[in-house]
Amino acid sequence: MRIKPTLLVIPLLLLSLLLGSCGPKETPVPTVIPTLIPTIAPPATASVPLVILVAPAEMDPGQSNLYQTTVYELAQAAGYRFQVRNTLTAADLEPSLKIVVVLPPDPGIVALAAAAPxxxxxxxNIPGVVPAGNVNVIGSQNRPDLVGFLFGYISAMITTEYDYRIGMIIPQGDPNAQVAFAAFRNGMIYYCGLCPKTLYYFDIYGNALEYPQVVEIPTDEKVELYPAYGRLLKEKKVAMAYVFPSIATPDLVNAIGVEGIISIGDLTPNPRPIYWTASLQPDVAKAIQAAWPDLLAGRGGLTFNPPFALTDVDPAILTPGKQQLAEQVLTDLLAGRINIGLGQ
Known part of the structure; x- marks a missing residue:
């Protein structure tokens, strides 16, 4: 009798299972439990040096942002921390403090500097603070000669089509104003030489007018009457005027603009009057940048004079090309390459 192959396979499978169950059992492999290695903290490092800018809360937002950006970028480039405070006290003088830039008013900088050597x-620009020890100073620039010369140059350049009919309005008897007017005249001559006119001009009394003209406000004049002196510029046929800063009230400068006269000055009035060309101010941000390497190096007792810069330029009056010429003259004045001609 023939046996089917399938019937033979089944007994063999059963026999192999029985033999396997009778053999020695495998030793189980123990589970490895990982050992926790304690984390060792790195040793503490010295605190990152700190830079503080002290700017009053009431400061003009545009100026405040400019100073904050300037000092922040310098601090970041040096790898320092940066903070802005509205005031500074002895409690803020932590050991990691490296540089402090202080804008007016004075928080007591001399005593604070002594407490943080x-x-x-x-x-x-803090009055009464002198450079000494670890105190450095950015001074205020008082250059009526330079400002007057540049404004005379700019005024002549803008009024070429108006026969260079330019002038100044100044406080009577002020020595700085007199210096500024003399330089204003020289700036005009520097631009146009003899400044030839196409017409002759006369005042309301029939007197021949030569330029630049000057209008003086008496020292005892009431401030509220200053705007009336803008009319005098009009009577003198002045097309553009430099208003000396000590008498440049918003009402006066606005009255000059209402008369159709272009104006220019040291500081832009608020609100800005019509026909205001530009202002010329010390560039404190550049002075901070110039002082920075010495501050980082720990050199103290130094004075830094800020350069001047044209600000609030009206490009419709002082066009970009003319502004470029004016800025080149300013650069040359600051470098001493132009003789203002006052024998100073």
Whole structure:
């Protein structure tokens, strides 16, 4: 009788299972439990040096943002921390403090600097603070000769089509104003030489007019009457005027603009009057940048004079090409390459 192959396979499978169950059992492999290695913290490092800018809360937002950006970028480039405070006290003088830039008013910078000898302090236009020890100073620029010369140059350049009919309005008897007017005249001559006119001009009394003209406000004049002197410029046929800063009230400068006269000055009035060309101010941000390497190096007792810069330029009056010429003259004046001609 023939046996089917399938019937033979089944007994063989059963026999192999029985033999396997009778053999020795495998030793189980123990589970490895990982050992926790304690984390060792790195040793503490010295605190990152700190830079503080002290700016009053009431400061003009545009100016405040400019100074904050300037000092922040310098601090970041040096790898320092940066903070802005509205005031500064002895409690803020932590050991890591490296540089302090202080804008007016004075928080007591001399005493604070003495309490933090590891830091360099930079006082910006703070009256009564002198450079000494770890106190450095950015001074205020008082250059009526330079400002007058540049404004005379700009005024002549803008009024070429108006026969260079330019002038100044100044406080009577002020020596700085007199210096500014003399320089204003020289700036005009520097631009146009003899400044030839196409017409002759006369005042309301029939007197021949030569330029630049000057209008003086008496020292005892009431401020509320200043705007009336803008009319005198009109009577003198002045097309553009430099208003000396000590008498440049918003009402006066606005009255000059209402008369159709272009104006220019040291500081832009608020609100800005019509026909205001530009202002010329010390560039404190550049002075801070110039002082920075010395502050980082720990050199104290230094004075830094800020350069001047044209600001609030009206491109419809002082066009970009003319502004470029004016800025080149300013650069040359600051470098001493132009003789203002006052024998100073």
């Amino acid at each position: 590891q830091a360099q302090f930079l006082a910006v």
